[in-house]
Amino acid sequence: MSAVLQVRDLEVAYHTSAGPVRAVNGVSFELEPGERLGLVGESGSGKSTIALALLRMIRPPGKIEGGEVVLDGTSLLPLSDEEMRRMRLASIAMIAQGAMNSLNPVARVRAQIADCFRDHDVQLSNRELDERISSLLERVGLQPSVANMYPHELSGGMKQRVCIAIAICLSPKVIIADEPTSALDVVVQRQVMDTLQVVQTDIGASIILIGHDMGLMAQVVNRLGVMYAGDLVEIAAVSDMFGDPLHPYTQLLIGSLPSLSSKRLMRAIPGLPPSLLNRPAGCPFRARCPHVMSRCETENPALRQVRPNRQVACHLYDS
Amino acid sequence: MAALLEARRVTKAFGGGVFTKSKVNVALEDFSMTIQDSPPSITAIVGESGSGKTTLARTILGMTPPTSGEVLYRGTDLRRLDGDQRRQFLRDVQVIFQDPYEVYNPFYKVDHVLEVPVANFKLAPSKEKARALIEEALQAVGLRPDETLGRYPHQLSGGQRQRLMVARAMIMRPRLIIADEPVSMVDASLRATILDSLRDLNEKLGVSIIYITHDLTTAYQLSENIVVLYRGSIAEVGDVERVVNAPEHPYTRLLISSIPLPDLGRPWEKERVIPEHAGGRMTGRSSCQFVDRCPSAMEVCREKAPPLFQTEDHRAAACFLYRDRPELGLGDVHQVFAGKSSVPIEA
Numbered sequence: 060m061s062a063v064l065q066v067r068d069l070e071v072a073y074h075t076s077a078g079p080v081r082a083v084n085g086v087s088f089e090l091e092p093g094e095r096l097g098l099v100g101e102s103g104s105g106k107s108t109i110a111l112a113l114l115r116m117i118r119p120p121g122k123i124e125g126g127e128v129v130l131d132g133t134s135l136l137p138l139s140d141e142e143m144r145r146m147r148l149a150s151i152a153m154i155a156q157g158a159m160n161s162l163n164p165v166a167r168v169r170a171q172i173a174d175c176f177r178d179h180d181v182q183l184s185n186r187e188l189d190e191r192i193s194s195l196l197e198r199v200g201l202q203p204s205v206a207n208m209y210p211h212e213l214s215g216g217m218k219q220r221v222c223i224a225i226a227i228c229l230s231p232k233v234i235i236a237d238e239p240t241s242a243l244d245v246v247v248q249r250q251v252m253d254t255l256q257v258v259q260t261d262i263g264a265s266i267i268l269i270g271h272d273m274g275l276m277a278q279v280v281n282r283l284g285v286m287y288a289g290d291l292v293e294i295a296a297v298s299d300m301f302g303d304p305l306h307p308y309t310q311l312l313i314g315s316l317p318s319l320s321s322k323r324l325m326r327a328i329p330g331l332p333p334s335l336l337n338r339p340a341g342c343p344f345r346a347r348c349p350h351v352m353s354r355c356e357t358e359n360p361a362l363r364q365v366r367p368n369r370q371v372a373c374h375l376y377d378s
Numbered sequence: 379m380a381a382l383l384e385a386r387r388v389t390k391a392f393g394g395g396v397f398t399k400s401k402v403n404v405a406l407e408d409f410s411m412t413i414q415d416s417p418p419s420i421t422a423i424v425g426e427s428g429s430g431k432t433t434l435a436r437t438i439l440g441m442t443p444p445t446s447g448e449v450l451y452r453g454t455d456l457r458r459l460d461g462d463q464r465r466q467f468l469r470d471v472q473v474i475f476q477d478p479y480e481v482y483n484p485f486y487k488v489d490h491v492l493e494v495p496v497a498n499f500k501l502a503p504s505k506e507k508a509r510a511l512i513e514e515a516l517q518a519v520g521l522r523p524d525e526t527l528g529r530y531p532h533q534l535s536g537g538q539r540q541r542l543m544v545a546r547a548m549i550m551r552p553r554l555i556i557a558d559e560p561v562s563m564v565d566a567s568l569r570a571t572i573l574d575s576l577r578d579l580n581e582k583l584g585v586s587i588i589y590i591t592h593d594l595t596t597a598y599q600l601s602e603n604i605v606v607l608y609r610g611s612i613a614e615v616g617d618v619e620r621v622v623n624a625p626e627h628p629y630t631r632l633l634i635s636s637i638p639l640p641d642l643g644r645p646w647e648k649e650r651v652i653p654e655h656a657g658g659r660m661t662g663r664s665s666c667q668f669v670d671r672c673p674s675a676m677e678v679c680r681e682k683a684p685p686l687f688q689t690e691d692h693r694a695a696a697c698f699l700y701r702d703r704p705e706l707g708l709g710d711v712h713q714v715f716a717g718k719s720s721v722p723i724e725a
Contacts, residue, residue: 101565102536215427244426244592249636249646271566274595274638278646301642315567316640317595319622327570331535 062089069126080335082108084289095266097276100286110237152226156238162210169206195224216247230262237269288343293371305371380453382415388447406430407610412712418584422597425607435558472547476559478539482531515545519575537568544575558590603715609667616693616714627695
């Protein structure tokens with residue numbers, strides 16, 4: 060099957076007064092139809108920048124410097140602003156991090172969903188619109204009466220469901236969910252993620268789930284990409300990733316996770332990620348890596364296939 | 379000897395003014411807990427947002443007076459401490475807040491937050507001694523003084539700033555540290571260092587710790603005893619091993635089964651989850667707070683609020699499922715804490 064989304068050598072930089080910050084440094088991946096792909100990384104690793112870049116919503120001083128994003132056969136970067144506006148929501152939708160902040164506080168839920176149809180020239184009578192909105196709300200597990208409520212009358216989990224309803228209203232091919240549950244409690248998080256998976260299957264969309272919670276990734280996604288300092292350092296099926304992590308960063312990251320099954324010392328990863336301003340040559344993880352070699356000082360390893368279905372960016376797997 | 383810090387039937391309600399018709403919102407209801415000076419303990423307080431955990435922290439720090447009940451420091455109500463006692467309280471009880479960005483004044487170098495307490499409490503007789511004290515504290519939390527001192531807050535990472543807060547608390551040689559979500563804004567790879575620093579303080583310097591969090595996994599890793607709060611009341615309390623591995627209260631069960639574990643062998647259970655209602659408010663103890671979401675709700679749960687029932691030597695749950703067990707008085711919560719002398723289970 061051919062990929063619904065192809066990202067090749069995507070580069071994004073923020074041009075600050077201190078110099079360019081390379082937030083995304085040549086990232087490539089593909090998204091299969093119906094797949095749930097996770098992108099994890101620490102703060103500043105470039106994961107949210109990728110989300111914004113795919114929607115072409117990077118604002119100055121940020122700029123997409125190069126690469127290619129192909130959505131269902133259409134290359135997004137050369138599109139005009141108006142053409143791109145039509146792609147958003149209809150073909151590629153986003154669920155943002157702070158559910159409480161992405162809804163308009165002075166408009167009822169109904170008006171906010173109706174806006175999406177109007178903006179994309181979907182002609183509907185009032186009755187059809189009401190029916191569409193009711194069925195959308197039902198699909199995300201909300202009462203149709205929620206349509207007449209204002210955001211402040213809803214709990215955080217309900218607001219995030221409204222955001223999911225908006226994201227799926229035009230049945231997009233790809234849904235990008237940027238930490239959709241990081242502001243929610245674990246019980247509500249599980250309900251929201253269950254809902255997201257149900258509607259995804261309903262409309263046959265693919266999901267890119269962005270986050271920092273490896274536990275959530277293990278429970279939700281099929282394939283997982285690990286970001287470090289703007290590089291995609293490893294990407295693999297989630298069972299391979301947890302069963303046999305290849306990149307030293309992934310290994311240490313998985314080792315640093317607290318568990319409920321045994322009380323053992325959690326091992327922190329010593330050191331800090333490098334500054335992306337004046338990125339040093341070589342591998343960005345080398346200062347914290349237990350397997351550092353002389354080659355790592357000068358040459359940043361490229362992401363490449365080292366075994367069937369296993370891609371990693373590390374000199375340990377050269378030869 | 380009086381306990382280091384004791385909360386006695388503390389209730390904190392917000393709203394409900396004389397002239398407004400706003401509903402009274404009870405953030406914390408009839409909460410009791412005791413922290414002894416020795417042996418040093420680590421107690422986790424776990425709850426979701428709105429469970430009253432931050433209200434609890436603010437109340438036992440004396441930052442918010444309770445609506446009813448009292449908080450005692452070495453036997454004296456926090457509101458009645460005299461000058462000397464108050465100074466001693468401010469030294470003995472330290473706090474680490476959630477946000478390692480907001481606690482710093484961006485115009486001062488980070489040295490400021492370490493120098494001020496040293497000067498205010500006259501912890502060192504000379505500048506050299508003060509410097510030595512600060513450097514020692516920094517090294518104890520794994521920071522290199524030459525890489526940390528002389529910098530501004532924005533030049534340090536979130537993890538470094540939070541460790542600096544642990545160092546600041548340590549300089550005071552406290553008896554108790556209240557850590558309110560100290561790692562929730564820190565990247566996963568750095569969380570372990572901060573939790574390790576807290577554990578070190580407990581083991582090497584004998585400091586007791588109250589670890590307030592929404593994250594059960596770190597609570598499990600760090601603490602000996604755990605208090606699970608739900609909407610302002612204790613749902614379950616006791617030995618962390620027992621509570622986490624064999625939860626008894628239906629809410630604790632729901633909470634633990636909802637944690638996304640980085641373990642493919644333990645998938646999310648596909649059980650029915652009853653969603654919360656919009657605008658659900660805490661209005662007092664006329665019924666069990668969890669009754670609307672509880673899969674085992676009974677008639678009695680709607681009639682009155684369940685007291686704590688002691689289900690094991692080191693555990694109690696506020697749930698009528700266990701009403702055949704002996705009731706635990708609110709003032710006796712500490713008796714189920716593991717490692718302390720406990721009441722035998724047969725009443």
